[in-house]
Amino acid sequence: MRVSLFITCLIDQLWPSVGSSAVEVLRRAGCEVVFDERQTCCGQPAFNTGYRAEARRLARRFIEIFEEGGADYVVSPSGSCTAMAHHFHELFADDEAWRRRAEALAARTYEFGGFLVNVLKVEDVGASFKGRVTWHDACHGLRDLGLREEPRRLIRGVRGAEFVELANADSCCGFGGTFSVKYPEISVAILDNKIDAIEKAGVRAVVSGDASCLMQIGGRLTRNNSSVKTMHLAELLASRE
């Protein structure tokens, strides 16, 4: 099975290890992984801020690139960028041809954890990790893509990892893209509820499926000199301790 990776700009620039972990896990699960170097961004920041023309430009490019290469699936270690690909069709309400292309691509575009569990039917990827971990549901993975049990099953499959539920696992971390800098005080007030719950959980790492949430949560944890570290699901699943 041929899988084309969409790595997202945040991961490419800030956490390349998430990308290489995703590659490793997918290969371990038997996929042939390809990566088209022309890819950049799905256009979500523009779309979410109301800049539809700019978003459309990036969406067209995205669709063109991922139509080529003959991969069976497009997989991304990000719930929100995957959800963006699922929203592309809204940008082409008046453009039948592009809308079709957008829908066809969306139909074979999956979030990393959801892809493992729902398409590959894998829950144990042979990972091991020492210590207690918890999970933060990134909003778009949870509410746009409906992934609730999938990541939890994957984490439970990690040898040595003790999984604890956060009291507010499914509430927002306050990131929200440009919201985080347009209304930083509100964003951080929301975030602090999440941080409190994480600290109470007494974990070694908080795991999530979106780099953006991890940037938000991690940025506050390090500012507070917390000992809890942030990890992407792909990193946890690639881990062998």
Add this chain to the structure above:
Amino acid sequence: MHQQTSETFDRNAREALADVQLRGALRNLATTFGGRRKEAIATVEDWEGLRDRARAAKDETLAHLDKYLEQFVGNAEKAGAQIHWARDGAEACRIVLDLIRARGASRLVKSKSMATEEIHLNAALEAEGLAPVETDLGEWIIQLAHETPSHIVVPAIHKSKRQIAELFAEKVGIEPTDDVAVLTGAARRILRRSFAEAEVGISGVNFGVAETGTILILENEGNARLTTSLPRTHIAVMGIEKVIPKFTDLDVFLKLLPRSGTGQRLTAYQSLITGTKRRPEDEGPEELHLVLMDNGRSRMLSHPVTRQSLACIRCGACLNACPVYQQVGGHAYGSVYPGPIGAVITPQLSGLKQSAQLPYASSLCGACREVCPVKIDIPELLLHLRAEVTEGTAAGTAAQHGPVKSRPLERLAFGLYARAWSSPTLYLWGARVARLLQGAVVRKGRIGKVGGLLAKLAPPLAAWTEWRDAPPLAPRTFREQWREEQKR
């Protein structure tokens, strides 16, 4: 404190965040109402199916609103109601005022109604020397305090018990106490007198049934029942979207609304009113006036995306679930409709120019959509309005309220981003330059609070790092690593 309008949402929100008392009052909102809601919906067998049916009923109504309104009006008139049409809030207020004047009335009671809040009816009446008495306990408290509601279902949610006790001591003249029974007892005594003397009762409407011309009013204190039955004249103000086709549709809505909003299985009082009283020995008012109000609703109706805003049954669930509302409360929105649905409706009512901030006052987490009993896709609506803000289009809104402020810097930034990110070369070089420059700010593997010139040059970075560290760009990007791996 400055005048809180939706235009100053950012300032309002900062003040709200600094208000310890308010934060305390809001703290339990999510757990109390959210928890009760969860328990209440568990008592319904097919909650999702119920939501779908409710939405279908609303969609059907909105698709043929003219037909259902006509049917509703015909049946209501047959039952003795008198109909008045109001294009906007000012006209609705004038109609109510004229009705009161024509009856030489001065003693007015009111039950809780968002429609009358929306058009600022009380202010309009007070400007003419009238003094309508709010009879819902929460609304009465707000009226005593000269404030505005901060929640569409629990209007005084922002007030602590202590503040209410102090308010009662000052305005009602009872000994300060935090005994709820004593406080409500005092309120009841005063309100009973108002009811006994009232000549006109003013209410809102939760649902208007087209098939029968019946209006339904939901409440928990019995005050709406008194308001609509004791005075000789009952005036009900209702938005034109409140119509539903059939009596049996109520079954669905009566299961959904109380469970979603307050987590009740049933609202304590459900008053169904069909016209006026028929025989002298019957109970109820001799006159029933229905003021059917548009006030921006046909504009919402005209667009396939914004139309769903009119499906709202004002249950308040989205406010309770919203992480932003939970932090800043209702007044920050500067509108009678706060929270997620307020962020959607307010700009459509008062214009995007004045409320351009509201569609952005959301992290787009989707918790509102998840709890909404009629499945309104609020994030979709927020995104739609954001696009109208940046494009300055806001079809009807722009014409009515002037063009939306342009945002030259933001526009430039997104233009550049779309260009650079469309070109792998520009993307690559941009990243390389940033990597070289970041050396100046990275300490111990992270970017702490930036200040000085950099903060001025890059306000978003300053806003981020004020409270959060930022991660540095990695020494090598994923694509660089990939390329190397491919070479091997």
